[in-house]
Amino acid sequence: MSVRVKTQPLTAEAFAPFGDVIEASGSVDKLINQGRCERYHNRAKLDFVDGEAGISIFKSEVFSLPLSIEMMERHPEGSQAFLPLSDKPFLVVVAPDEGGKPGAPLAFITQPGQGVNYHRGVWHGVLTPLHEPGLFAVVDRIGTGPNLEEHWFTEEVILHE
Numbered sequence: 198m199s200v201r202v203k204t205q206p207l208t209a210e211a212f213a214p215f216g217d218v219i220e221a222s223g224s225v226d227k228l229i230n231q232g233r234c235e236r237y238h239n240r241a242k243l244d245f246v247d248g249e250a251g252i253s254i255f256k257s258e259v260f261s262l263p264l265s266i267e268m269m270e271r272h273p274e275g276s277q278a279f280l281p282l283s284d285k286p287f288l289v290v291v292a293p294d295e296g297g298k299p300g301a302p303l304a305f306i307t308q309p310g311q312g313v314n315y316h317r318g319v320w321h322g323v324l325t326p327l328h329e330p331g332l333f334a335v336v337d338r339i340g341t342g343p344n345l346e347e348h349w350f351t352e353e354v355i356l357h358e
């Protein structure tokens with residue numbers, strides 16, 4: 198038996214139980230640089246246990262819908278933010294925790310200019326760009342010890358438009 202998940206546009210409200218949508222939205226928090234730049238201040242909750250924040254670059258293969266996903270993961274020791282270095286949409290898959298495993302997945306498609314920050318311990322799909330170049334800045338925990346928990350599905354999970 199397979200599980201089919203319909204994608205939906207990413208909104209801060211729908212994503213709130215899982216993390217932050219990082220975007221130039223709502224009221225401007227600060228005008229800087231002599232009024233020439235709008236600062237949308239502190240838009241993500243970074244959270245690292247026994248580690249520091251690091252910035253990495255991910256260059257991923259790209260995928261297309263419908264897409265079958267085999268697993269979801271979570272990082273018990275740190276949040277993880279993905280900031281696209283292009284204006285192309287990417288897929289954001291999250292799920293509530295149900296007894297130590299992902300519950301029903303939700304699949305979002307980002308709008309140009311949107312990044313996401315998964316809160317610490319939130320089940321998510323791995324980075325899934327939908328168009329080249331698949332290039333992202335990633336802010337996550339740099340530290341020692343394990344920080345990755347995976348759950349491999351026993352049934353097919355298909356994400357579709």
Ligand SMILES: NC(=O)N[C@@H](O)C(=O)O
Binds near residue numbers: 322323324
């Ligand atoms: N493993 C890794 O660095 N990336 C994943 O955590 C991911 O969410 O893509």
Ligand code: NI
Binds near residue numbers: 270272
């Ligand atoms: Ni991850």
